[in-house]
Amino acid sequence: MDRPASLLDEALSLDDGDSNNLRPWRGRVVLVEDCVETNGAFVLHHLIKRFISPNLSSSDSVVIFVAFAQPFSHYDRILRKMGCNLAVQRENKRLIFFDMLMLECPDDGVEGGIIALYGNIQKAVEVVSSLNKNVTIMIDDISLLEVAANGSTKDVLDFMHYCHTLTTQFGCTIITVIHEDIYSSGDQFTLPLQMEHLADIKIKAEPLVTGLAADVHGQLTVLNKGRSDGLGRWKSKIRNFHYRVKENSVDYFYPGGRS
Amino acid sequence: MATNKGRTSSFSRNFSAAPTSSILGLKYGPNGTIFLSSGVPDLDKILGGGFHLGSLVMIMEDTEAPHHMLLLRNFMSQGLVHNQPILYASPSTNPRAFLGTLPTTLVSKDDRSHNADAEQKDLRIAWQYKKYLGENKPHIEERDGKVEYCNEFDLRKPIEKHLIMGNRVECISLLDCSSLAGFRDSCSKFLSQLPRYDGNITSAGRIAIQSLCAPQCEYFDKDWDMLSFIRSLKSMVRSSNAVAFLTFPASLVSPSVSKRWQHLADTLLSVKAIPDEDKELANLLTGYQDMLGLLSVHKVARFNTQVPVILDATTYSIKLQKRRSLVLECLNQAPVDGSSGSSYGTSGSCSGSSKTGTLDF
Numbered sequence: 001m002d003r004p005a006s007l008l009d010e011a012l013s014l015d016d017g018d019s020n021n022l023r024p025w026r027g028r029v030v031l032v033e034d035c036v037e038t039n040g041a042f043v044l045h046h047l048i049k050r051f052i053s054p055n056l057s058s059s060d061s062v063v064i065f066v067a068f069a070q071p072f073s074h075y076d077r078i079l080r081k082m083g084c085n086l087a088v089q090r091e092n093k094r095l096i097f098f099d100m101l102m103l104e105c106p107d108d109g110v111e112g113g114i115i116a117l118y119g120n121i122q123k124a125v126e127v128v129s130s131l132n133k134n135v136t137i138m139i140d141d142i143s144l145l146e147v148a149a150n151g152s153t154k155d156v157l158d159f160m161h162y163c164h165t166l167t168t169q170f171g172c173t174i175i176t177v178i179h180e181d182i183y184s185s186g187d188q189f190t191l192p193l194q195m196e197h198l199a200d201i202k203i204k205a206e207p208l209v210t211g212l213a214a215d216v217h218g219q220l221t222v223l224n225k226g227r228s229d230g231l232g233r234w235k236s237k238i239r240n241f242h243y244r245v246k247e248n249s250v251d252y253f254y255p256g257g258r259s
Numbered sequence: 260m261a262t263n264k265g266r267t268s269s270f271s272r273n274f275s276a277a278p279t280s281s282i283l284g285l286k287y288g289p290n291g292t293i294f295l296s297s298g299v300p301d302l303d304k305i306l307g308g309g310f311h312l313g314s315l316v317m318i319m320e321d322t323e324a325p326h327h328m329l330l331l332r333n334f335m336s337q338g339l340v341h342n343q344p345i346l347y348a349s350p351s352t353n354p355r356a357f358l359g360t361l362p363t364t365l366v367s368k369d370d371r372s373h374n375a376d377a378e379q380k381d382l383r384i385a386w387q388y389k390k391y392l393g394e395n396k397p398h399i400e401e402r403d404g405k406v407e408y409c410n411e412f413d414l415r416k417p418i419e420k421h422l423i424m425g426n427r428v429e430c431i432s433l434l435d436c437s438s439l440a441g442f443r444d445s446c447s448k449f450l451s452q453l454p455r456y457d458g459n460i461t462s463a464g465r466i467a468i469q470s471l472c473a474p475q476c477e478y479f480d481k482d483w484d485m486l487s488f489i490r491s492l493k494s495m496v497r498s499s500n501a502v503a504f505l506t507f508p509a510s511l512v513s514p515s516v517s518k519r520w521q522h523l524a525d526t527l528l529s530v531k532a533i534p535d536e537d538k539e540l541a542n543l544l545t546g547y548q549d550m551l552g553l554l555s556v557h558k559v560a561r562f563n564t565q566v567p568v569i570l571d572a573t574t575y576s577i578k579l580q581k582r583r584s585l586v587l588e589c590l591n592q593a594p595v596d597g598s599s600g601s602s603y604g605t606s607g608s609c610s611g612s613s614k615t616g617t618l619d620f
Contacts, residue, residue: 036558037558143522150487181518212567
């Protein structure tokens with residue numbers, strides 16, 4: 001790639017060595033946290049593009065997208081502006097899209113909803129992995145999955161743990177969004193805590209304390225828990241920078257570092 | 260000459276082709292979206308054109324004052340004026356009676372001067388939306404043509420009977436719904452009767468729900484039922500050409516559930532009454548006497564785009580112009596003494612963050 005990697009890619013270690021190599025990403029869990037004021041969906045769009053853009057040399061990666069928040073046309077239009085045609089990728093079987101907008105799980109009918117969804121995901125992962133391709137599972141978003149499950153946090157956590165087993169079994173990556181401010185009201189919520197525990201990388205989008213501005217849309221905090229380097233040292237890094245979302249890309253810059 | 264003429268005529272044809280959408284009370288927006296008017300011209304301008312077709316609009320009520328009803332009434336009246344089917348649900352025993360309180364369109368003798376006046380005001384209020392003003396102009400000039408995209412309403416006069424009788428208006432009392440499943444079916448039935456979107460929209464519908472989580476409803480304590488109702492309403496509306504307008508008293512549900520509601524909204528507004536005798540506030544804001552309340556814009560729907568809408572101001576004052584039409588204005592902060600203004604020093608910054616305090620401008 002010609003242009004220098006963005007701060008986000010750098011913080012996510014997406015540019016380690018060969019920028020097209022997604023190896024370090026295998027088996028990872030990424031958690032995107034956002035709130036009412038700042039939507040973190042743009043991180044997801046960025047990562048979709050990273051994983052299925054055709055100029056990736058390891059073009060053997062497939063994205064499984066589970067959408068609770070928006071219809072396909074919404075993602076398609078956004079990604080098209082970023083130079084990535086989801087409709088074509090879907091036909092090429094690089095994108096497997098689950099439209100879950102209408103998924104309902106009545107009181108005791110979880111079997112029909114979440115379990116069936118997991119079954120579909122597992123099937124898709126098995127098929128794709130047998131072709132020796134990287135799989136990325138994206139879920140947008142967990143808070144809505146919770147609503148679909150009628151508030152049964154236990155079922156949602158079971159679902160996430162099952163998905164997590166796929167990361168070790170097939171080496172796939174999981175990227176999810178959670179609305180963090182829902183759980184910040186003091187009560188003890190297990191869902192965000194367990195999700196944070198599972199996550200290797202946490203990306204938090206929040207507004208600036210001074211409010212929203214036209215040229216700084218918010219700040220990202222990226223906590224990359226990293227991995228043991230084999231010598232018993234634990235490499236973990238935390239990054240913080242501002243961003244500005246544009247139609248076809250996102251500008252990342254250090255606080256005050258905007259020219 | 261002939262070619263020249265041809266060119267000019269083709270140019271004007273293009274021009275006249277644009278407002279055809281306004282006949283239906285709809286307007287094309289950016290990113291392949293379509294706008295529908297909120298019934299408050301100023302609110303349309305603030306939101307960049309109106310409500311997105313297919314969006315869920317939520318208003319957080321002030322439990323002490325019925326300001327959300329002003330917005331709800333204008334929203335419904337605008338639908339009646341545009342001959343759009345309406346579904347109205349409220350926790351009252353006789354929701355149909357509410358239709359009698361809807362305001363009528365404002366037609367007065369001083370129409371022109373008033374209009375010019377309003378336009379000037381718009382320029383002052385929303386100069387940053389000049390690009391949208393340009394779009395609006397053809398519609399405004401078409402006054403005596405057909406239907407305007409957005410009308411002003413006279414809050415003192417009830418709407419003409421024939422508009423209520425001539426339109427498809429369904430009224431549902433939320434008190435009769437023991438669970439939300441029945442109400443959801445009514446909504447989906449209502450939406451299924453709307454003509455589907457097939458590239459050429461002929462009509463749009465409006466769903467207006469007043470105080471969904473009112474405590475007198477049977478399902479009041481079932482947080483998750485209400486959430487999944489809103490979620491399915493949102494997805495139903497998204498795939499049809501309608502707008503759902505929902506008001507709810509946010510303080511009646513627990514903070515985390517309230518956040519969930521807010522996340523579900525495509526466009527999120529809140530209204531707040533202002534106390535009559537708040538001396539401190541009266542000193543701080545000019546035109547305090549005329550204000551009815553405050554309207555805050557928390558979230559603006561963004562369909563097919565990832566760029567957030569950043570408004571210059573998030574809090575607007577609700578005023579009645581000549582005691583009859585609803586206008587929204589930016590807050591004008593009166594000059595404050597450096598010494599006496601210390602208490603507002605933290606919250607008085609020009610920030611749009613809702614974290615800084617109860618008031619922000």
